[in-house]
Amino acid sequence: MQEAYRKDLSHLTWDEVYARQVLRAPLVGDWMDALRLKTGDRVLDVGSGPGFVSFLLAERVGPTGLVYAVDRSAAALAHLQRLQKERGVSNIKTLVADAAALELPGVHLDAALITMVLHHADDPPGILRNVARLLSPRGLAVVAEFDPDGPCQHGPPREHRLTPDQIQTWCEAAGFLILSKERQTPEHYMMLVQRPS
Numbered sequence: 001m002q003e004a005y006r007k008d009l010s011h012l013t014w015d016e017v018y019a020r021q022v023l024r025a026p027l028v029g030d031w032m033d034a035l036r037l038k039t040g041d042r043v044l045d046v047g048s049g050p051g052f053v054s055f056l057l058a059e060r061v062g063p064t065g066l067v068y069a070v071d072r073s074a075a076a077l078a079h080l081q082r083l084q085k086e087r088g089v090s091n092i093k094t095l096v097a098d099a100a101a102l103e104l105p106g107v108h109l110d111a112a113l114i115t116m117v118l119h120h121a122d123d124p125p126g127i128l129r130n131v132a133r134l135l136s137p138r139g140l141a142v143v144a145e146f147d148p149d150g151p152c153q154h155g156p157p158r159e160h161r162l163t164p165d166q167i168q169t170w171c172e173a174a175g176f177l178i179l180s181k182e183r184q185t186p187e188h189y190m191m192l193v194q195r196p197s
Contacts, residue, residue: 003166014050014079021052023154024116027184028056031142034180034192035111040064044134046099046127047071051080057113058091063150067092068107070099080193092135102134111136115190116169119160128174135195137141141176143167144190155188164189 012020037043039062043130048054048069057067069092071077077094084092095102099114100123112131118124131141148161155161168178168191176193183189 014076016056017076018050018052018079021049024053024188025056027115027144027190028053029094030184031113031115031144031190032057032060033158034142034190035113037061037065037111042066042068042108044068044070044104044109044112044131046112046131047120048080048094049073049076051077051083053113053115054080054092055083055087055089057059058089060092063091065091066153068095068104069093070097070102072096072098083144093192098123100130100166102130104134107134110139111135112141112146113140116155118143118145119156119162124162125170125173128170128176132174132176132195135197137197139195140179141193141195142190143171144184144188146187147183150188154187164191169193175190 037060043057045054045057045067051069054067054069064149074096077096080094089163091142109134121127145162146156148158148163154157164181171193177196179192
């Protein structure tokens with residue numbers, strides 16, 4: 001019998017969460033390309049968890065770039081830090097914080113990833129508002145989620161999924177410009193948004 005879905009992922013180990021993140025590898029290239037990430041960029045990974053995507057971002061921005069991996073779970077970020085040490089990756093900075101209240105004084109952020117995390121959040125609109133505030137003018141963000149119209153073979157059950165229209169409404173309320181929306185797979189969609197100049 002399958003265990004009931006828990007929004008906070010407390011039914012899984014961080015190794016299991018990392019393994020689930022690995023399954024999203026085919027999506028990540030599209031996210032990074034949409035953000036136009038290049039060497040030296042500073043990028044925020046919202047709800048990084050144990051960090052599979054953070055490592056791909058770190059590789060893309062190179063040693064002169066920096067990834068800010070933000071998660072509410074200190075245990076998830078401890079998992080990420082352990083992998084970071086094992087792999088000798090120095091350009092990821094972990095931050096235990098609620099992304100809706102995160103402060104980064106003096107930091108210039110080029111881009112942000114808000115992917116497969118809003119359905120776990122207590123305040124999705126607050127996260128989007130705060131990321132819009134933290135991004136530099138004309139900074140880009142990718143928001144990606146599980147589509148309620150998908151087959152629901154992977155990811156959260158249908159009742160926990162957020163529609164593209166709901167995400168767009170929240171993004172616009174946060175002050176973002178919607179640049180594009182696309183269905184990546186039957187299960188996933190992504191939206192590219194920009195903080196106005």
